[in-house]
Amino acid sequence: MAKYDQLVDRFLKYVKINTRSDEHATTIPSSPNQVQFLQVLAAELREIGLSEVKYNEKNGYVTAKLPSNLTNQQVPTIGFLAHVDTADFNAENIKPQIHENYDGHSKISLDKAGQFVLDPAEFPNLKRYKGHTLITTDGSTLLGADDKAGVAEIVTAMAYLIAHPNIKHGDLKIGFGPDEEIGTGADHFDVADFGADFAYTVDGGPLGELEFETFNAAAAHIEIQGKNSHTSNAKGIMVNAIQLAINFQNALPQKEVPEQTSGKEGFYHLYQFSGTVDHATMDYIIRDFQRDGLEARKAVMTQVAADLNHSHQNRIKLTLKDQYYNMIDIMKDHMDVVALAEKAMHALGIEPDETPVRGGTDGSKISFMGLPTPNLFAGGENMHGRYEYISTQTMAQATDLILKINELNVDQQH
The missing domain is CATH 3.40.630.10 (Zn peptidases)
Structure with missing residues (x-):
C-alpha cells in the first residue's frame, strides 16, 4: 500500500x-x-x-x-x-x-x-x-x-x-x-x-x-383506492385495498422474484408496500436482460391491473417508468x-x-x-x-x- x-x-x-x-x-x-x-x-x-x-x-x-x-x-x-x-x-x-x-x-x-x-x-x-x-x-x-x-x-x-x-x-x-x-x-x-x-x-x-x-429496468408504482365501512355491515360495501394489493401480487408469476432467480433470469420485485383498508400503495422494480422481455413484463403488470379494475370498479392506478436499458x-x-x-x-x-x-x-x-x-x-x-x-x-x-x-x-x- x-x-x-x-x-x-x-x-x-x-x-x-x-x-x-x-x-x-x-x-x-x-x-x-x-x-x-x-x-x-x-x-x-x-x-x-x-x-x-x-x-x-x-x-x-x-x-x-x-x-x-x-x-x-x-x-x-x-x-x-x-x-x-x-x-x-x-x-x-x-x-x-x-x-x-x-x-x-x-x-x-x-x-x-x-x-x-x-x-x-x-x-x-x-x-x-x-x-x-x-x-x-x-x-x-x-x-x-x-x-x-x-x-x-x-x-x-x-x-x-x-x-x-x-x-x-x-x-x-x-x-x-x-x-x-x-x-x-x-x-x-x-x-x-x-x-x-x-x-x-x-x-x-x-x-x-x-x-x-446489464438489466433493462423499469419501476412500477401502484395506488389502490379501497372503500372502508364498519365490519358489522361490510358485506357488499367494503373493498379492502390491502386485499386488492395481495391479489395483485399473487397474480404475478410467483417464481419470478429475485430470491428465486439467477443468471440472465429477470424478475418482479415488490420492495415497498403500505396500506390500510381504505388505501394502499405498492412499489416494484422490474428487470429483464432482454428489451422485449422487459416490455412483456410491463404488459403482464398492465393486464393484471386491468383485470382487477374490471372486477373492482377501476380502483387500481398503475404507473410504469423505464429506468435504464x-x-x-x-x-x-x-x-x-x-x-x-x-x-x-x-x-x-x-x-x-x-x-x-x-x-x-x-x-x-x-x-x-x-x-x-x-x-x-x-x-x-x-x-x-x-x-x-x-x-x-x-x-x-x-x-x-x-x-x-x-x-x-x-x-x-x-
Whole structure:
C-alpha cells in the first residue's frame, strides 16, 4: 500500500460523511449532504493539482481534467466516473473497522455484542481474502464502499500521476456524480461538456469485475383506492385495498422474484408496500436482460391491473417508468473499450470477470447518451448493508487498473 499512501485515508475520510440519497426528493442532487461532499471533493481536486475543476449545479456533477503531458502525440481522452451517494440504509455515524491480516476462515464480529458477524459460512467470498486488510462496518450502518471506494481510487490515481510526471498520459477527465442509488444521477449528465472519447465507471464489486451487460429496468408504482365501512355491515360495501394489493401480487408469476432467480433470469420485485383498508400503495422494480422481455413484463403488470379494475370498479392506478436499458446494445459496437480494460487486467495478473450484472450502473445511461462506459471493479463486497466490507489490497489493485488503462491507451497509439 506504500505506493498509494493516501488511498485508505481518503476512503476512511469519505465514508464517514453521510451522503445517502433520497428517492422522495425533487432536488438535484436529492440530498444536501451530497452537495456538501461534492464541494469538499472539488476542493481536494484543486489541491492535488487537477485543472478545470467545477461543480455543475444543473446536474450535481463535479468534473475535472488532468491535461495531457504528451508532446506531438494525440491519444483518446479517457473518463473515469464514480458516484458519491450511498444506498437506502443507515449512513449516519459510520465507524469503519480495520482488520489486518485476515486469516481467511475466522468469523469477524462487527459489534461489541457480537450480534452481527461476518461468517465465511454465510459469506464464502471472505475466504478469498486471506492475508488482506479488511475494512468493515461496526454493524449499525453500511460502509459506503459503493461507491466511495471508486471515488478514492480515481482521486488517488490522479494524484499519483501528478506526483509522477514521468508517466505519460493523454487528457484524462474525471467525474463524480450524485443519486446513482436512486437511479436518477446520470439522467442529466452532460456528455459533450465532459469531453471524453470513452469512459469507465469505477463502481463494481470484487476483483476482476468488468461489466458491459446489464438489466433493462423499469419501476412500477401502484395506488389502490379501497372503500372502508364498519365490519358489522361490510358485506357488499367494503373493498379492502390491502386485499386488492395481495391479489395483485399473487397474480404475478410467483417464481419470478429475485430470491428465486439467477443468471440472465429477470424478475418482479415488490420492495415497498403500505396500506390500510381504505388505501394502499405498492412499489416494484422490474428487470429483464432482454428489451422485449422487459416490455412483456410491463404488459403482464398492465393486464393484471386491468383485470382487477374490471372486477373492482377501476380502483387500481398503475404507473410504469423505464429506468435504464441494457448497455450491451451500445457496447457491442465499442468492444475496443472493453478490450483495453481486459488487456490492462491481464497485464496486472487479474482475470476479468465479465458476468452480466444483475443490476445497472450510471454507465448504462451514459452509454446510451453517446459515451461508451463499461464498469470496472472497485472492490466492495456485500454492498448496501451492515455486512459490507472491502479489501485495501483490492482497492490498490483497482487504482493500479486505472493507471494501467492509461498506460496502454498511450502505448497502443504508437
